[in-house]
Amino acid sequence: MKEIAKVINVSKVYKTGDTTISALNPSSVSFYAGELVLIIGPSGSGKTTLLSILGCVTYPTGGEVYINGTEVSSLPESQLGKIRLENIGFVFQGYNLIAPLNALQNVMLPLELMNVPAKEAKEKAILALKKVTMEDRMKNLPRALSGGQQQRVAIARALVSNPSLILCDEPTASLDPSSVDIVMGELKSLVSANKCVVIVTHDMRLRPYADRIVYVDNGNVLTEEPKSEYAH
Amino acid sequence: MSIFKTALRFIKYDKAKSIGVTSGILISTFLIGQQLGILDYLMALMAAPIDNAKAQIWVADSRTRDANQLAVIDIKKLREVRSVSGVKEAFPLVVSVASATVDKGRTSSITLIGIESPHFNGGPPSDKIIEGRLENLQMDQAICADFFDEKVFEVPIKVGTQMEINGKKAIVAVQTKGVRGFGFGFMYTTIERARYYSNLSPNDLNAILVNVNEGADIDEVVANINATVYGVKAYKTEDLRSSTISTVIGTTGIASSTGTLIIFALIAGFFIIGLTMYSSALDRIKDYGTLKAIGASNNYIRKLILIQAVLFAVIGYMLAFVLLQGFKAGVAGTGLLVNYRLDVLIGIFVVIVTISVIAATFALRRIKGVEPASVFRG
Numbered sequence: 128m129k130e131i132a133k134v135i136n137v138s139k140v141y142k143t144g145d146t147t148i149s150a151l152n153p154s155s156v157s158f159y160a161g162e163l164v165l166i167i168g169p170s171g172s173g174k175t176t177l178l179s180i181l182g183c184v185t186y187p188t189g190g191e192v193y194i195n196g197t198e199v200s201s202l203p204e205s206q207l208g209k210i211r212l213e214n215i216g217f218v219f220q221g222y223n224l225i226a227p228l229n230a231l232q233n234v235m236l237p238l239e240l241m242n243v244p245a246k247e248a249k250e251k252a253i254l255a256l257k258k259v260t261m262e263d264r265m266k267n268l269p270r271a272l273s274g275g276q277q278q279r280v281a282i283a284r285a286l287v288s289n290p291s292l293i294l295c296d297e298p299t300a301s302l303d304p305s306s307v308d309i310v311m312g313e314l315k316s317l318v319s320a321n322k323c324v325v326i327v328t329h330d331m332r333l334r335p336y337a338d339r340i341v342y343v344d345n346g347n348v349l350t351e352e353p354k355s356e357y358a359h
Numbered sequence: 360m361s362i363f364k365t366a367l368r369f370i371k372y373d374k375a376k377s378i379g380v381t382s383g384i385l386i387s388t389f390l391i392g393q394q395l396g397i398l399d400y401l402m403a404l405m406a407a408p409i410d411n412a413k414a415q416i417w418v419a420d421s422r423t424r425d426a427n428q429l430a431v432i433d434i435k436k437l438r439e440v441r442s443v444s445g446v447k448e449a450f451p452l453v454v455s456v457a458s459a460t461v462d463k464g465r466t467s468s469i470t471l472i473g474i475e476s477p478h479f480n481g482g483p484p485s486d487k488i489i490e491g492r493l494e495n496l497q498m499d500q501a502i503c504a505d506f507f508d509e510k511v512f513e514v515p516i517k518v519g520t521q522m523e524i525n526g527k528k529a530i531v532a533v534q535t536k537g538v539r540g541f542g543f544g545f546m547y548t549t550i551e552r553a554r555y556y557s558n559l560s561p562n563d564l565n566a567i568l569v570n571v572n573e574g575a576d577i578d579e580v581v582a583n584i585n586a587t588v589y590g591v592k593a594y595k596t597e598d599l600r601s602s603t604i605s606t607v608i609g610t611t612g613i614a615s616s617t618g619t620l621i622i623f624a625l626i627a628g629f630f631i632i633g634l635t636m637y638s639s640a641l642d643r644i645k646d647y648g649t650l651k652a653i654g655a656s657n658n659y660i661r662k663l664i665l666i667q668a669v670l671f672a673v674i675g676y677m678l679a680f681v682l683l684q685g686f687k688a689g690v691a692g693t694g695l696l697v698n699y700r701l702d703v704l705i706g707i708f709v710v711i712v713t714i715s716v717i718a719a720t721f722a723l724r725r726i727k728g729v730e731p732a733s734v735f736r737g
């Protein structure tokens with residue numbers, strides 16, 4: 128299996144004023160193509176911190192981060208933007224569609240940032256919207272779409288540039304059960320296209336979709352389920 | 360979808376704030392354009408004695424800085440000037456301030472200009488004569504008055520209107536439209552009658568207008584006159600024109616009142632534009648954060664904001680331009696001939712785009728501080 132992302136001894140300490148919070152203790156974990164990994168743990172345990180380090184939006188305090196073989200923790204922000212654009216798709220709890228842009232324009236955005244010609248970008252975006260069955264709403268602004276529909280557009284935006292890693296932070300937290308099934312079905316289908324999908328969640332309904340579960344407990348990353356309320 | 364279209368969508372989406380920014384630009388542009396348009400008109404009035412006379416060289420008292428205030432010189436100078444080499448023709452002008460009273464109307468100060476017949480050089484521009492001919496000035500008591508003098512005297516001024524100038528009878532025989540100076544209206548008559556109304560002696564003049572021989576160098580002729588005729592000074596028309604304008608502007612406070620208004624319009628515009636764009640950027644802060652997280656470079660974000668700023672400036676400027684044309688048309692009927700010079704219009708555009716772009720830096724700095732990781736914090 129191809130290794131897509133890897134963190135080695137990665138840690139994160141947040142300093143705010145006199146208080147320092149150790150959000151992540153030195154941890155190592157790898158993620159591979161063709162798997163859907165859930166990151167599960169209690170609130171404040173460091174899940175989002177781990178995800179944002181994997182997503183190259185947060186610098187680790189220590190350790191190394193590899194994305195498709197490139198060590199990124201020492202790269203400047205200007206280069207990280209490019210790494211994100213080319214390797215990573217993001218799906219957020221709050222959907223984070225760009226409010227003034229319609230569904231199609233939102234999905235075209237990563238391609239536009241990669242300087243893909245407009246015509247080609249449009250074709251690819253429509254294809255991505257078809258995958259999440261949102262092509263008939265492509266002229267709608269986000270505010271005209273339901274939460275589930277917005278999240279499907281967000282998934283289309285995350286996959287349109289064909290990234291190898293899709294990172295999702297609580298993608299289903301604001302969705303009703305039927306939308307959860309649709310959204311998870313779509314994320315799962317990416318795995319069969321040999322993507323690596325990493326999902327941070329509290330949501331026990333997602334367990335059946337997981338190929339593997341990584342647990343985060345009090346800043347520690349564990350591959351075995353800790354003795355806790357997270358057991359079935 | 361280009362970054363340009365994206366910027367346009369951002370503008371369209373926040374309608375209220377976009378209208379706010381555009382209004383700020385529109386108001387500033389309009390105020391500045393209006394002030395400079397009026398100033399241009401006032402400057403034309405200041406220079407009216409010179410522009411109307413159409414000569415290449417002016418000869419006047421050696422202390423003259425302002426063609427609206429000419430001291431008396433002796434008629435002997437006219438003959439001396441005529442004999443200077445390079446001078447093709449020279450003709451006298453009497454210019455004095457007089458008091459005119461119209462029958463059943465009011466009394467007002469006027470600038471009375473005496474011109475030599477039968478050539479009437481130095482008289483009003485022929486395209487501004489709306490009734491009668493300058494030859495009519497040879498009739499008894501004949502003067503030339505302006506259509507817009509009606510505003511001052513509060514009775515219609517037409518050919519045939521009777522009035523008194525410095526208590527002596529006069530009758531309108533020629534009428535102009537739009538011939539006036541800065542402050543006073545212009546009335547023309549023959550040079551002899553002008554001396555009579557103003558109690559000047561037959562040897563008195565106020566200026567000598569000179570045209571040079573074909574092929575002669577104007578600067579050279581000016582130098583010749585200055586070298587050979589004493590007690591007077593020759594000016595290239597352009598030089599006297601600019602010194603007249605700067606003297607009048609300097610002594611009236613017009614420059615400081617126009618300047619103050621423009622500076623306030625710029626400052627007010629700057630803050631309206633800056634703060635509204637800032638507040639609009641705050642509304643969209645989540646979107647800018649998302650753009651960064653996805654991988655938009657700082658350069659892309661900067662462009663997105665600056666394109667919006669320039670679009671606001673262009674739209675606001677165009678609206679102001681329409682409004683300025685409306686203002687010009689609206690006041691034209693009152694004789695206020697506002698004029699927007701092309702270089703002034705271009706200058707205002709450049710200034711407005713510049714202040715919009717500078718004002719956008721408030722928003723830019725705020726957005727620069729957004730961390731891409733913020734997208735995970737809801």
Ligand SMILES: Nc1ncnc2c1ncn2[C@@H]1O[C@H](COP(=O)(O)OP(=O)(O)OP(=O)(O)O)[C@@H](O)[C@H]1O
Pocket residue numbers: 141142143148149150168169170171172173174175176177
């Ligand atoms: N930017 C930050 N500055 C300071 N402290 C932070 C920051 N981000 C996270 N933390 C702290 O780090 C710890 C881990 O936070 P993190 O967001 O990773 O938890 P989480 O597992 O995602 O929690 P939740 O399930 O509630 O989203 C928490 O104590 C949090 O308060």
Ligand SMILES: [Mg+2]
Pocket residue numbers: 174175176296
């Ligand atoms: Mg979290």
